[in-house]
Amino acid sequence: MKLFSSFSLASDNCSAAHPKLIESIRIASEGYAPSYGQDKSTSKATDRFKSIFGEETIVFYAFNGTGANIAALSAVAARSSAVICPSTAHINTHETGAPEKLLRLKLIGIPTREGKLAVSDVERLKDLQTNFHDASPDIVSISQTTEMGTLYKQDELRQLCSTAHENNMLVHMDGARFANAVAALNCNPKEISSDAGVDVLCFGGTKNGFVFGEAIVFFNPDLAERFDHLHKQHLQLASKNRFIAAQFDEALKDGLWIEMAKTANETASYLEYHLNKIPEVKIVLPVESNQIFCRFPDSWINDIFNLTACSPDAEGVIRFVTSFSTTMEDIDALAEKLAKL
CATH class of the missing domain: 3.40.640.10 (Type I PLP-dependent aspartate aminotransferase-like (Major domain))
Incomplete structure (x- = not known):
């Protein structure tokens, strides 16, 4: 691994x-x-x-x-x-x-x-x-x-x-x-x-x-x-x-637990926005929190893993999970690399 x-x-x-x-x-x-x-x-x-x-x-x-x-x-x-x-x-x-x-x-x-x-x-x-x-x-x-x-x-x-x-x-x-x-x-x-x-x-x-x-x-x-x-x-x-x-x-x-979760949710929503602009990507479930489930072309799988450490499940679906430490800059950088695949 x-x-x-x-x-x-x-x-x-x-x-x-x-x-x-x-x-x-x-x-x-x-x-x-x-x-x-x-x-x-x-x-x-x-x-x-x-x-x-x-x-x-x-x-x-x-x-x-x-x-x-x-x-x-x-x-x-x-x-x-x-x-x-x-x-x-x-x-x-x-x-x-x-x-x-x-x-x-x-x-x-x-x-x-x-x-x-x-x-x-x-x-x-x-x-x-x-x-x-x-x-x-x-x-x-x-x-x-x-x-x-x-x-x-x-x-x-x-x-x-x-x-x-x-x-x-x-x-x-x-x-x-x-x-x-x-x-x-x-x-x-x-x-x-x-x-x-x-x-x-x-x-x-x-x-x-x-x-x-x-x-x-x-x-x-x-x-x-x-x-x-x-x-x-x-x-x-x-x-x-x-x-x-x-x-x-x-x-x-002082609400730190909500602040951290809100950041995770917001960065997931921002990633969803970028993924929706890539024709080859299909989001397969509603994005309602900090998890995104999507499909990529088979030829992209190795690159996706190298960029995100994420691999497809048995049905070919990849899960992305954001966290409190995920930043909008992280998502921008990832989106730029995905757009070049």
């Missing part, structure tokens, strides 16, 4: 960390502090979450997205649970079978074009709950933004969560790029989470300028009961949690 260092659109995981977040870790490292989340940084970060989502919010912290998803799903899973999710969901495609192996959950992946579940998907599968031959679909898992870069609008989320709850299902949201959704929809974060009916949100940091770190945010307090035990069982309790929490405290304090 060819390594890259100067520029990449392969993933927002490839970006640098924001200097303010690195500095927050340095400050948190001064002196001694209580362990396992009993420190001031964790308390301050949790207060930030409560100020955004409400005082009833219960927050735990995690090292990474897969760990956060597994721990959160463990809180909502029953012994016979199945999870309804898009076939493209990260838990279904990029977590090495962790939900099945660690939680013994059956994932029911629903084919979708844009990575979004519909109310009809839940309605169609609800009858499996009454057949003891089937794993009972007790959980609906959605991603916001989706793995295809698309967004659930407020009304879509409310209807989907309402249908799930009417059928005794709980709703888990993989929010690895939740900030990008809030920035793109220009909405109150509660509108696409707690107020819409989401039960537990895995709030992403790593893809949005953090060194590492996610938060597991419970809006249904019953689900958080004794989660402190599950938290450690699933290896997500950091003894020096202050280094995760300090980043959240800094990011949530």
Whole structure:
């Protein structure tokens, strides 16, 4: 595999960390502090979450997205649970079978074009709950933004969560790029989470300028009961949690988390503008956040990789992902090179 260092659109995981977040870790490292989340940084970060989502919010912290998803799903899973999710969901495609192996959950992946579940998907599968031959679909898992870069609008989320709850299902949201959704929809974060009916949100940091770190945010307090035990069982309790929490405290304090996501979205939109001017390029999905899915002529593939570190998937589609560190100048330089291919 060819390594890259100067520029990449392969993933927002490839970006640098924001200097303010690195500095927050340095400050948190001064002196001694209580362990396992009993420190001031964790308390301050949790207060930030409560100020955004409400005082009833219960927050735990995690090292990474897969760990956060597994721990959160463990809180909502029953012994016979199945999870309804898009076939493209990260838990279904990029977590090495962790939900099945660690939680013994059956994932029911629903084919979708844009990575979004519909109310009809839940309605169609609800009858499996009454057949003891089937794993009972007790959980609906959605991603916001989706793995295809698309967004659930407020009304879509409310209807989907309402249908799930009417059928005794709980709703888990993989929010690895939740900030990008809030920035793109220009909405109150509660509108696409707690107020819409989401039960537990895995709030992403790593893809949005953090060194590492996610938060597991419970809006249904019953689900958080004794989660402190599950938290450690699933290896997500950091003894020096202050280094995760300090980043959240800094990011949530003055809106930095939205500012970083907005930059990522805007540079993606700017790249879309340039790509639309190249006749040989076909954008195959709506560009609603910081991901662009497109097709290039086969003869361009090596050049695209050399320019962006991006390769086509099995269907020949290339994904570009911008981040807080992507600049308009980066996009201009890339567009100029693409125009010469």
